[in-house]
Amino acid sequence: MDRNIAGVTIQVNEEGYLTSFQQWNQEVGTALAQEANINMSPRHWEVINYLQTEFKNDVPLSIRKIGKSGVVDIKEFYQLFPIAPLKTASKIAGIPKPASCI
Amino acid sequence: MKRIVILGAGTAGTMMANHLRNHLKREEWEIDIIDEREEHHYQPGYLFLPFDIYEPEDITKPIRDFIPHGVNLIHDAIDRIVPQEQFVNMVNGDRLHYDLLIIATGAKIAPEETEGMLGEEWQKSVFDFYTFEGALALRNKLREWEGGKLVVHITEMPIKCPVAPIEFAFLADSYFKNKHMRDKVEITYVTPLSGAFTKPKATTALQHLLDVKHIQIESDFAIEQVDNDRKIIIDYGGREIPFDLLVTVPTNKGDELIVRSGLGDDLNFVPTHKATLQSRDYENIFVLGDATNIAASKAGSVAHFEAEILTDNILRYINGEPLKEEFDGHANCFVETGGGKALLIDFNYTHEPVEGTFPLPGIGPLRLLKESRFNHMGKLAFRWIYWNMLLKGTHIPFVSTKMQEAGKEF
Numbered sequence: 156m157d158r159n160i161a162g163v164t165i166q167v168n169e170e171g172y173l174t175s176f177q178q179w180n181q182e183v184g185t186a187l188a189q190e191a192n193i194n195m196s197p198r199h200w201e202v203i204n205y206l207q208t209e210f211k212n213d214v215p216l217s218i219r220k221i222g223k224s225g226v227v228d229i230k231e232f233y234q235l236f237p238i239a240p241l242k243t244a245s246k247i248a249g250i251p252k253p254a255s256c257i
Numbered sequence: 258m259k260r261i262v263i264l265g266a267g268t269a270g271t272m273m274a275n276h277l278r279n280h281l282k283r284e285e286w287e288i289d290i291i292d293e294r295e296e297h298h299y300q301p302g303y304l305f306l307p308f309d310i311y312e313p314e315d316i317t318k319p320i321r322d323f324i325p326h327g328v329n330l331i332h333d334a335i336d337r338i339v340p341q342e343q344f345v346n347m348v349n350g351d352r353l354h355y356d357l358l359i360i361a362t363g364a365k366i367a368p369e370e371t372e373g374m375l376g377e378e379w380q381k382s383v384f385d386f387y388t389f390e391g392a393l394a395l396r397n398k399l400r401e402w403e404g405g406k407l408v409v410h411i412t413e414m415p416i417k418c419p420v421a422p423i424e425f426a427f428l429a430d431s432y433f434k435n436k437h438m439r440d441k442v443e444i445t446y447v448t449p450l451s452g453a454f455t456k457p458k459a460t461t462a463l464q465h466l467l468d469v470k471h472i473q474i475e476s477d478f479a480i481e482q483v484d485n486d487r488k489i490i491i492d493y494g495g496r497e498i499p500f501d502l503l504v505t506v507p508t509n510k511g512d513e514l515i516v517r518s519g520l521g522d523d524l525n526f527v528p529t530h531k532a533t534l535q536s537r538d539y540e541n542i543f544v545l546g547d548a549t550n551i552a553a554s555k556a557g558s559v560a561h562f563e564a565e566i567l568t569d570n571i572l573r574y575i576n577g578e579p580l581k582e583e584f585d586g587h588a589n590c591f592v593e594t595g596g597g598k599a600l601l602i603d604f605n606y607t608h609e610p611v612e613g614t615f616p617l618p619g620i621g622p623l624r625l626l627k628e629s630r631f632n633h634m635g636k637l638a639f640r641w642i643y644w645n646m647l648l649k650g651t652h653i654p655f656v657s658t659k660m661q662e663a664g665k666e667f
């Protein structure tokens with residue numbers, strides 16, 4: 156479905172994740188973060204950039220992997236994105252909901 | 258004479274031994290299968306053992322009984338694979354050369370990954386049911402437990418049979434009802450996922466059942482530690498959940514031999530092409546069952562579908578033909594819902610669990626995503642099918658390897 160955010164139209168799925176990463180920019184990310192009650196700091200953006208890089212390299216993301224990334228440890232990841240951090244951060248980053256295998 | 262070596266004689270390895278022996282000439286191919294255990298465990302039975310539904314002897318049988326004539330069964334622990342030299346090294350120092358290798362060493366629990374899980378309370382008030390020993394110890398505990406807060410918990414994904422923990426919660430509800438003590442037990446289901454399951458449709462169906470059975474759910478819980486003194490579990494965000502009895506599914510990992518061989522990812526699962534089941538690093542190594550890193554369920558039913566496709570692909574590989582990109586992630590599993598009922602879900606890489614009938618479009622008799630007694634019988638029949646058909650590589654009538662779309666509501 157379409158939605159307007161930060162002055163642009165983006166496509167999101169029923170859970171609010173962007174369906175095409177091409178439509179993402181930093182303003183969109185900031186606006187999505189505000190909806191999750193998060194004020195983005197440079198440290199937040201470092202983590203978001205890391206997630207986007209991993210996504211572009213087709214690396215599936217998990218909390219465990221982020222904890223071992225050297226970019227951020229799990230404690231800090233939770234401080235930055237307190238509620239369901241991996242999902243929240245993925246949404247802000249404009250990448251798909253992490254596929255926890257079933 | 259060339260040699261195929263199969264690592265692991267569990268569900269997947271045993272099926273491959275049976276399939277390949279049927280297809281490959283004995284004078285051309287020797288087939289060896291290695292396992293450190295003597296007993297084959299029917300792991301789905303671990304779910305029923307704690308509730309006194311199955312006895313230990315229902316779920317273990319000698320591995321030897323399922324290995325066909327013409328396949329050498331080697332009973333030893335594997336140290337590592339040396340893929341550059343095409344050798345498997347055994348812990349006892351033996352070495353075995355292979356032309357083609359199949360990795361089917363499965364997944365196991367790693368409670369040591371979570372701080373405090375293996376603390377003083379382990380097997381006193383903290384239990385797992387993903388091992389035979391754990392399920393048995395839990396059975397003994399449940400027989401005498403007088404009630405309190407029961408917490409059923411998943412540490413992190415992926416885990417084998419991802420529906421088993423919620424089934425455990427449903428069966429616990431029935432068990433305590435039958436013992437006339439349901440009012441003394443508070444059941445909470447704690448998951449790292451954002452709902453009862455990963456896929457939205459199945460989540461709705463399962464959430465409804467949790468509500469009906471008065472089982473609380475705590476979602477998005479990423480455990481940091483088990484506090485043995487205070488008997489609580491704590492997540493990275495500081496959330497605390499108290500328990501009197503914690504039934505946890507610890508982190509699941511591949512065997513350490515995969516790390517020693519330099520072949521695994523961060524959970525010791527082997528990077529594998531998801532449609533062909535060839536290893537990503539070596540073309541003469543194939544991987545199936547719980548040992549792979551592919552985003553399909555770690556389930557016996559998946560291993561069964563994979564084994565049929567992998568057999569074709571190995572025959573192609575041997576004949577120098579291109580591999581077929583066939584595996585679609587097809588899984589189907591019965592979900593025990595307690596009170597003698599079950600539901601059935603069927604899904605693959607791209608389709609989420611759907612409603613409809615199975616295996617015959619429009620007829621069933623099994624109903625997808627709906628609770629019924631017939632589904633429960635199906636789940637119990639699965640044990641018979643497992644021992645008598647699945648392991649021997651017999652094709653199960655009407656059940657196709659790839660997911661069928663007829664008769665299902667997408």
Ligand SMILES: Cc1cc2nc3c(=O)[nH]c(=O)nc-3n(C[C@H](O)[C@H](O)[C@H](O)COP(=O)(O)OP(=O)(O)OC[C@H]3O[C@@H](n4cnc5c(N)ncnc54)[C@H](O)[C@@H]3O)c2cc1C
Nearest residue numbers: 265267268269293300301335363418546547555556557558
């Ligand atoms: C509680 C529970 C409930 C389940 N319920 C269901 C269900 O309802 N339906 C379903 O389809 N699936 C279910 N499963 C999942 C199913 O049991 C597994 O997916 C299946 O057994 C995987 O087969 P596998 O061959 O990959 O691994 P396994 O069957 O685990 O076999 C691996 C083998 O490798 C051997 N091995 C490993 N490392 C070494 C080594 N270093 N040296 C020598 N040998 C080694 C092991 O001894 C073992 O025999 C359940 C699992 C559990 C735990």
